[in-house]
Amino acid sequence: NAGVMQNPRHLVRRRGQEARLRCSPMKGHSHVYWYRQLPEEGLKFMVYLQKENIIDESGMPKERFSAEFPKEGPSILRIQQVVRGDSAAYFCASSSRDRGNEQFFGPGTRLTVL
Amino acid sequence: AQTVTQSQPEMSVQEAETVTLSCTYDTSENNYYLFWYKQPPSRQMILVIRQEAYKQQNATENRFSVNFQKAAKSFSLKISDSQLGDTAMYFCAFMKHDDKIIFGKGTRLHILP
Numbered sequence: 511n512a513g514v515m516q517n518p519r520h521l522v523r524r525r526g527q528e529a530r531l532r533c534s535p536m537k538g539h540s541h542v543y544w545y546r547q548l549p550e551e552g553l554k555f556m557v558y559l560q561k562e563n564i565i566d567e568s569g570m571p572k573e574r575f576s577a578e579f580p581k582e583g584p585s586i587l588r589i590q591q592v593v594r595g596d597s598a599a600y601f602c603a604s605s606s607r608d609r610g611n612e613q614f615f616g617p618g619t620r621l622t623v624l
Numbered sequence: 625a626q627t628v629t630q631s632q633p634e635m636s637v638q639e640a641e642t643v644t645l646s647c648t649y650d651t652s653e654n655n656y657y658l659f660w661y662k663q664p665p666s667r668q669m670i671l672v673i674r675q676e677a678y679k680q681q682n683a684t685e686n687r688f689s690v691n692f693q694k695a696a697k698s699f700s701l702k703i704s705d706s707q708l709g710d711t712a713m714y715f716c717a718f719m720k721h722d723d724k725i726i727f728g729k730g731t732r733l734h735i736l737p
Binding site: 543551552555611615620 | 628657666667668669671674715719721722723724725726727728729730
């Protein structure tokens with residue numbers, strides 16, 4: 511059973527471009543969480559999604575950031591018009607109610623904004 | 625709102641020694657989960673140990689054990705017989721049932737040869 515997959519692993523964007531980060535949860539998992547880790551910081555929650563639903567987006571910046579988890583395909587975290595402050599590692603985690611809430615983390619996507 | 629505090633930004637110990645990482649948290653919840661995650665230079669988040677708040681017995685995983693003091697809201701991690709491969713960032717974390725994880729700022733641990 512493959513783990514949580516994220517791609518790309520590294521993404522470089524210039525200011526003003528769009529960044530799309532993908533997360534494929536573990537097989538059978540229908541809950542996806544996105545976290546952001548700024549340099550020398552802990553991970554901070556951004557958004558919690560279930561298939562086709564945003565459950566909690568209290569950690570998402572109000573502008574330029576959006577997330578989706580469609581019925582088919584990976585979850586996408588989209589950042590429009592990136593700025594230097596968006597440079598960070600973005601982690602996805604997935605869980606299934608059957609596994610007692612344990613969240614399994616992907617390897618992360620490191621976004622660098624030039 | 626829940627908070628997690630790790631008061632030791634950085635620690636160094638000699639290989640084979642025992643080291644304890646501190647963590648305190650604040651919550652009004654009665655049922656929750658506590659975790660220690662390891663993040664090596666590869667940046668992969670690795671679950672080290674997990675504790676359910678309703679269990680009084682401290683969790684243990686091989687060389688890793690915790691001292692969970694629910695009334696004091698304290699959750700320290702003890703690493704016995706430390707190894708060079710234990711060098712990493714360690715994050716203490718809190719989670720309510722079916723909810724997001726709240727992480728501390730981390731402790732950078734160096735195991736010295």
